[in-house]
Amino acid sequence: MLNFDESRFxxxxxxAVALAEPLDAAIADLLKKGATNLFFLGAGGxxxxxxxxxxxxxRNSAFPAFLENAAELxxxxxxxxxxxxxxxxxxxxxxxxxxxxxxAFAQAKGATVIGLTGNEESPLARAVDVNFTNAAADxxxxxxxxxxxxxxxxxxLRHRGELADYDRVVSELELLPAQLLEVKRAFxxxxxxxxxxxxxxxxxxxxxxxxxxxxxxxxxxCILEEMQWIRTRPVHASDYFHGTLELVEGGVSVVLLKxxxxxxxxxxxxxxxxxTVTDTFTVIDTADFELRGVSEDVRALVSHVLHATLLExxxxxxxxxxxxxxxxxxxxRRLDY
Numbered sequence: 001m002l003n004f005d006e007s008r009f010x011x012x013x014x015x016a017v018a019l020a021e022p023l024d025a026a027i028a029d030l031l032k033k034g035a036t037n038l039f040f041l042g043a044g045g046x047x048x049x050x051x052x053x054x055x056x057x058x059r060n061s062a063f064p065a066f067l068e069n070a071a072e073l074x075x076x077x078x079x080x081x082x083x084x085x086x087x088x089x090x091x092x093x094x095x096x097x098x099x100x101x102x103x104a105f106a107q108a109k110g111a112t113v114i115g116l117t118g119n120e121e122s123p124l125a126r127a128v129d130v131n132f133t134n135a136a137a138d139x140x141x142x143x144x145x146x147x148x149x150x151x152x153x154x155x156x157l158r159h160r161g162e163l164a165d166y167d168r169v170v171s172e173l174e175l176l177p178a179q180l181l182e183v184k185r186a187f188x189x190x191x192x193x194x195x196x197x198x199x200x201x202x203x204x205x206x207x208x209x210x211x212x213x214x215x216x217x218x219x220x221x222c223i224l225e226e227m228q229w230i231r232t233r234p235v236h237a238s239d240y241f242h243g244t245l246e247l248v249e250g251g252v253s254v255v256l257l258k259x260x261x262x263x264x265x266x267x268x269x270x271x272x273x274x275x276t277v278t279d280t281f282t283v284i285d286t287a288d289f290e291l292r293g294v295s296e297d298v299r300a301l302v303s304h305v306l307h308a309t310l311l312e313x314x315x316x317x318x319x320x321x322x323x324x325x326x327x328x329x330x331x332x333r334r335l336d337y
Contacts, residue, residue, distance in 0.1 A: 001188050003316050006181055008140070013177035015134040016147040020155075020170050023148070026130050027086075027155040030112055036084040037064040038156065041073060041106065043098035045222035046090040046145060052211035052304050053149035061162050065153075070102035083110030088152065091115070092141045094122020103127050116148050138326065139316070142218065142308035143180065147173065150301065172298045176291070180309045183289045187310045194282065195317035202231060204253045205244060207270055209237040210263030211304035212286070216255075219311045227326040228318060237266040245273070252278050257307045258285040261300030284310055 038057065040050035050067060057065035066080060070089070073081070081087070087106040091099040094117040103124060106113050115128035118136045125131040136144045154170070157163035198204075204224065208216035213236050220232035235244045237256070248254060254274050258267040274281045286306040291299060319326045331337065 001184060001313070001316075002192070002320065004184070004313075009184075010177045010181055012134065012136045012140045013143055013147065013180060015136075016144040017151070017170075017174050017177060019132050019134065019148055020151045020173070023132060023151050024155040024158070026114065026132075027152060028159050030086050031156070031159050034084055035086045035112070037066065037080055038086040038088065039066045039068060039073075039078075039081060039106070039111070040088050040090075040149070041068055041070045041102045042088075042090045043070045043096050043102075045218055046092060046096070046099075046141075048214060048218055048221075049142060049145040050088065050090060050149050051214040052146065053153040055211070056150070056153045056301075057156060061157055061160060063156055063160055063162075065156075070098040074098075074102055074105050081106065081109055081111060085109070085111040087111045087113045088149070089113060089115050089124065089128065090117075090145050090149070091122075091124050092118040092136060092138070092145075094119045094124035096124070099124050100127065114152075116145060118144075139312055142215070142312070143305050146302075146305045146308060147176070150305075168295075169298055169301070172294050173302070175293045176302065176305070179291045179294065180305070183291075183306060183309055184313055186289055187313050191310070191313035192317045194314050195321045198253065199318065199321040201253050203233075204230065204255055205233045205235065205240075205248065206255045206257070207235050207237050207240050207244075207267075208257035208259065208307070209266035210259050210261055211301075212257040212259035212263075212267070212307050213237065215304045215307040215311070216257045219308075219315075223311070223315050223326070226332060227315070227328070228322065228324055229330075237263075237270050240270055241273075245277075248274065248277050250278055251280055253280045253282070254278060255282045255284070258283055258287070259300070259303030259307065260286055260296070261303065286310075 054067035113128040115131040117125045120133035158166035206216040206220035217234040220234040224230040
């Protein structure tokens with residue numbers, strides 16, 4: 001595979017899954033001490049990656065879970081954030097300004113802060129109450145953060161008696177790192193073709209539903225916009241029919257991330273309509289890829305993880321054919337803004 005270290009990738013994702021036990025122990029301790037709610041407080045892409053885990057709790061647990069933008073929360077505050085709150089702050093570098101500030105903000109309210117970082121010596125890792133580090137980089141961090149936050153939410157469900165088969169789910173997630181490598185291999189040829197097809201494309205509409213909507217937003221914004229300077233319009237598959245569809249005509253690129261589970265029907269609605277108005281329509285369907293030993297319900301839990309691992313191959317080829325390295329920035333961490 002192009003510019004790809006297989007053992008490094010598998011090791012990083014295995015490291016994320018290996019946090020299941022220590023994360024579970026930390027959550028059990030905090031719940032025993034009387035924690036009453038949970039806040040996912042991140043900045044930028046890392047914060048957005050927490051959305052599937054937050055929604056898993058919001059839809060399957062009576063334990064209040066909040067997903068907030070760190071900067072906005074500090075501006076407006078929250079009456080729900082207090083001494084009995086668990087706060088989760090993801091930051092790959094552990095140096096993000098908003099992450100450091102919201103950690104201090106939450107700790108000042110007495111909350112217990114869990115850090116998910118990529119560097120155990122970083123300022124955030126040293127400042128939070130409980131830190132979990134899985135050393136990753138931009139090209140491997142999406143799957144890692146998705147898996148860590150998923151395990152955290154599954155632990156809450158387990159200890160509240162809202163998930164009967166936690167052990168079975170985690171055992172299947174442990175199979176995922178090696179399976180994701182096979183998914184990448186299976187997609188490599190198509191990734192190269194998509195990069196050639198879209199190397200000169202100046203505008204995309206990205207859409208999806210369920211957890212795959214999070215990856216649609218993340219990839220469009222944090223990869224295509226930030227790392228490739230390509231204009232995109234990320235829109236939820238349901239909202240696609242409330243405005244965005246009027247922008248679709250012949251030649252307009254629409255990319256649908258089609259996941260599994262109950263929200264798949266929302267993606268299928270987009271899939272039925274879009275080819276009737278544009279011939280530049282791309283569907284990336286997680287159901288096309290085998291995950292040996294992974295049950296249907298767990299596949300639905302990790303559709304966004306699969307989409308992240310597939311799209312990494314697309315971006316790896318895209319940076320080469322466009323001669324635009326993914327590390328190139330004009331403003332991000334280059335200017336004081």
